[in-house]
Each structure stands twice: as structure tokens, then as C-alpha cells.
Amino acid sequence: MKTCLSLSVQSGFDDAVTELASLEREGLDVVFVAESYGFDSVSQLGYIAARTEGLTIASGILPIFSRSPTLTAMTAAGLDYVSGGRFMLGLGASGPQVIEGFHGIPYDAPLQRTREVIDICRSVWKRDRVEHDGEMYQIPLPASSGGGTAKPLKLISHPVRERIPILVAAIGPKNVELAAEVAEAWEPIFFHPERARDVWGPSLAAGAARRDPTLNPLEVFVSLTVAVGDDTDGLLDTVRPMLALYLGGMGARGRNFYNNLACRYGFEAEAAEIQDLYLAGKKVEAEAAVPEELIKATTLIGPEGYVAERLAAFREAGVTGILIQSVDNTPSGRRASLDAVQRLQAA
Numbered sequence: 001m002k003t004c005l006s007l008s009v010q011s012g013f014d015d016a017v018t019e020l021a022s023l024e025r026e027g028l029d030v031v032f033v034a035e036s037y038g039f040d041s042v043s044q045l046g047y048i049a050a051r052t053e054g055l056t057i058a059s060g061i062l063p064i065f066s067r068s069p070t071l072t073a074m075t076a077a078g079l080d081y082v083s084g085g086r087f088m089l090g091l092g093a094s095g096p097q098v099i100e101g102f103h104g105i106p107y108d109a110p111l112q113r114t115r116e117v118i119d120i121c122r123s124v125w126k127r128d129r130v131e132h133d134g135e136m137y138q139i140p141l142p143a144s145s146g147g148g149t150a151k152p153l154k155l156i157s158h159p160v161r162e163r164i165p166i167l168v169a170a171i172g173p174k175n176v177e178l179a180a181e182v183a184e185a186w187e188p189i190f191f192h193p194e195r196a197r198d199v200w201g202p203s204l205a206a207g208a209a210r211r212d213p214t215l216n217p218l219e220v221f222v223s224l225t226v227a228v229g230d231d232t233d234g235l236l237d238t239v240r241p242m243l244a245l246y247l248g249g250m251g252a253r254g255r256n257f258y259n260n261l262a263c264r265y266g267f268e269a270e271a272a273e274i275q276d277l278y279l280a281g282k283k284v285e286a287e288a289a290v291p292e293e294l295i296k297a298t299t300l301i302g303p304e305g306y307v308a309e310r311l312a313a314f315r316e317a318g319v320t321g322i323l324i325q326s327v328d329n330t331p332s333g334r335r336a337s338l339d340a341v342q343r344l345q346a347a
Contacts, residue, residue: 001314002321003341004030004221006060007044008329017051019331024055026335027342030221032060032090032323037102042075049083057083060187060323061092061169065099065107069117069137073124077159085160090187091117092169095251111174112136118166118182125162129154167221171261173203180207185219185321190246190258192265192297193310193317199264219320225299227327228307228340235327239295240287247271248278248286267291300341301327308344 005028009016020031031048035041045057057079062072072089080087093099093110100107116134123130129152132139140150167185170176179186180203188200208218227235246258253275262271270291277286300307300322314322326337 001311001319001345002029002221003027003338004032004058004321004323005334005338006223006323006325007031007033007048008334010329011331013044013047015331017048019334020048020055021051023335023338024052026338028055028338030056030058030088030321030323032058034060035062036094037098042079045079045087046082049079049086052086054086056086056088058088058167059090061090061094061167063094063099063103064091064110064113064117065094065105066103069120069132070124070130070139072117073121074155076121076164077125077155077157080160080164081157088165088167088185089121090167090169092187093175095257096255097251109136111172111178114168114175115178115182118168121166122163124155125159125164127154127158127162167219171257173200176200176203177207180204180218181210182207182212183218184215185221187221187223187323189223190243190261190294190298191220191222191224191314191317191319192294193313193319194297195265196317199261220318221321221323222314222319223323223325224314225301225325225327226307226337226341227301228304228337228344230303232301232303235301236292236295236299237287238327239299239301240290241283243290243295244274244278244283244286247290248274248283253279262294265294267294270294304340304344307340308347311341311344 007016033041033044041059045059048057076087076089091114093114096107099105113136116137120130120132120137130139131152140152165184167187168179168183169187170179171188225239247262250256250258259271259275270289274286274289277289300310322341324337324341326333
């Protein structure tokens, strides 16, 4: 399984990129740069491309709502160009609180938008004259909707690759089915290897049945909190705040995708309790309500032998890349986690 990290800028951006260049020499495969409602990821990815040599640089993720499809395609082609063909386009729908609350754009039809954005990107990269008459996007804009002077255009520049790898972040059944059908890679969150097949198996199978045979098998990247050692049991609690936030506070009641996922894993009562507590302002109580079984299943925290077994379970479940989130989120901590995961995989 590939080893990956998210860009961490706690010690400053330049130091973080210097660290990435060092970790690249130690076998790091991919760096993901997030974009939510802080700095954009594109400018940072371009700088990382200039400071590294073989590392895959990936957006993790670019929201489909905040850029036009053709701008997304141009941006991906540009990053692939400055990196010498090392870019992976991570796409996702984000959520209504960010898209409507920060961007002021209606959060509508994320599934259909994702499909159309991918279709348009691939058309741009092939340097076709872009003509797209979809449910969500019309390119060129029809005369009835604009000034009447629009005509099909193709990308002036020549991309390094006409098929830039696309990763889709998704957990809903239809979104996962779409990823399995059209994307090179899929990134779920809170991946539970023993229950993943029951939750996502039908969606993955349905998408794979329609998959273009020219595409390679679907890659699966999962984010895992990592702490390897003999005295790590207490570190399980470090994951509780994040799980409580996502299950309890990431979305309104009835529109929390992560809470729904916990329910599909079989934690219906626990998920309801966490959400009730979190929305009532009782965050500490919500954290305490996160079941330890869920924490252990979705992390790599424990002695070497245990973590080696968990790595095998993730590999058996189809995971091809691990996005390491070190409990000790310092340069030395990230290096130790990376070394441990690489060593235990090779054992």
C-alpha cells in the first residue's frame, strides 16, 4: 500500500515543504493538500511541485462547486505541467455548510455535478473543442442564457497527460458507485475494513460493472490515525474529538453524511446519542459516547504486532494507499509513523 501524508503547516509552510522533500527520499509516495475554507490548495501544490522530484501531489480535495468545470480542468493540467506529470486531482462535493455558508452557492445535485465535471475535465485534457449539454452545465453557454457570441473552444496549452488521475472523495452509496465507475481512485472517510464490504460492496460492484475497461483497477486511499508502540491504549482517546465533531456536528440533523455512515456500520444508537449531545453543546459528553470499537476499527493505534494485523486487514479490504495522520503531529512523529507503517508492511 502506498504511504501518504497530508500537508501539515504547524511549523510554517516552508519548513513543511522541506520536510516533505526529506520524506520523499525515505519513500513517501503521495502528499495531499486540503482545501476547505482556509488558503487555497492550488498555490501550495505548485510550490510543493517545485521543491520535490518524484512525489505525487494531490488535491485533497477541490470542491466541485467552487470552480467552473473548465477552470478545474485548467488547474489540474497546470499542476500536472509544473510537476512533470505528478498531479492527482482529488474532487469532492464538500458539504452544504461550507458551499452555501462560505461560497454562497446552492448545494444542489452533487452527484450529477461530479459526473459532469469529470466528463468536462477529460474533454479539456484531450484538447477537444468543449461542447457539453448536461443537466448542470452547458458549454458553450446557449444564446438564450448569454450574449449569443459563445463558441466551442479547446485548451490552448498541450497537457502533459490527457488522462490525469482523478480521485473522488465519497461515502454515500450513489457517490461511491460513481467513483467506482469513472474515477481512478476513491477516498472514503472512517473506513472500517471488516464492515466496508457490507456498506459499500454493492455500490462498488455496480460502478465496476460500468467501468471503462481502459481504466486501471480502482485505487482506494484511506486516512488513518497512526501511533505504534507498547503504551498506546490511552492514545485512542485522541481520536474522540474528531469523530464526535464529524458524527455530531458536521451537518444538520438528518443531513450529516458521517452520522449516516456510522449508522450503516451498525452504530445507530451511538450515532444518535453523539449527535444529540453535540448539538446540545455537550461536546465532552459527545466525545465520551464515541464507541471504542469504532475508534479501533478505523485507526492504526497499538503495538507493532496489532498494527501489522490491522494493516493486513486494510489490504485485504482493498485499500491501496494509507494517508497517515500521526498522533504525534510533529516532524519526528510523522517520520516515525511513516517508518513504522512502511516497515510493518514489509515484514
